[in-house]
Amino acid sequence: MSGHKYDPRHAVFLDSEERKERQRPEDIFSILKAEKEDVVLDLGAGIGFLTFPLAEIVRDGKVYAVDVQEEMVKKLEQRRSEKSFDNVDVLLSSECKIPLPDREVDKVYMINVLHEIDDHSTLEETHRVMKKGAELLVVDWDKEKVTEHGPPTHVRLSLEEAVKSLEQKDFRVEDTGKYEDHFWLLAEKVD
Numbered sequence: 720m721s722g723h724k725y726d727p728r729h730a731v732f733l734d735s736e737e738r739k740e741r742q743r744p745e746d747i748f749s750i751l752k753a754e755k756e757d758v759v760l761d762l763g764a765g766i767g768f769l770t771f772p773l774a775e776i777v778r779d780g781k782v783y784a785v786d787v788q789e790e791m792v793k794k795l796e797q798r799r800s801e802k803s804f805d806n807v808d809v810l811l812s813s814e815c816k817i818p819l820p821d822r823e824v825d826k827v828y829m830i831n832v833l834h835e836i837d838d839h840s841t842l843e844e845t846h847r848v849m850k851k852g853a854e855l856l857v858v859d860w861d862k863e864k865v866t867e868h869g870p871p872t873h874v875r876l877s878l879e880e881a882v883k884s885l886e887q888k889d890f891r892v893e894d895t896g897k898y899e900d901h902f903w904l905l906a907e908k909v910d
């Protein structure tokens with residue numbers, strides 16, 4: 720958790736065809752699949768790599784696409800209007816405030832974001848906005864892999880460090896795994 724933020728000038732790479740070959744939304748959904756009526760938080764949504772595939776799934780629910788960078792939020796809003804999704808709400812957050820009520824969401828996706836958050840308050844906020852028993856999927860770059868793409872090794876986390884930071888914030892880690900250059904962990908909110 721480094722506070723190092725993805726540079727919005729490179730935002731186009733977040734939704735490139737090349738990325739979709741390395742990290743497919745389908746692979747993410749094979750770990751945690753949203754249901755048609757779910758209310759979902761895409762935390763650190765970037766330009767919506769996962770937001771729009773999610774919106775296709777939660778037809779009778781909602782996706783909150785939340786990011787701390789105004790440039791990302793603007794791009795998300797623009798893409799939402801181009802794609803005419805009325806079940807996507809785009810919100811600007813801060814490191815210590817997610818602008819949602821308590822216990823609002825059924826599922827949270829945090830894709831390549833955990834290593835960027837500044838301190839533990841984002842995790843506390845994530846916990847606050849989740850319903851009891853709601854699930855959180857974290858996918859992030861594995862510190863133990865040397866890769867051509869992705870953030871520098873010194874800002875990444877290992878799977879063990881990620882598990883520890885979640886457990887400190889009252890999440891119960893249910894399952895973990897690794898694929899390609901990433902690790903993932905699935906956690907449940909414990910009240």
Ligand SMILES: C[S@@+](CC[C@H](N)C(=O)[O-])C[C@H]1O[C@@H](n2cnc3c(N)ncnc32)[C@H](O)[C@@H]1O
Nearest residue numbers: 725733763764765768786787788830835836841
């Ligand atoms: C590497 S990008 C990944 C974006 C998107 N999840 C994806 O997979 O394409 C990380 C994003 O997380 C956002 N971010 C970093 N810290 C955050 C925080 N504490 N709360 C919300 N968003 C955050 C950044 O602004 C950036 O847009």
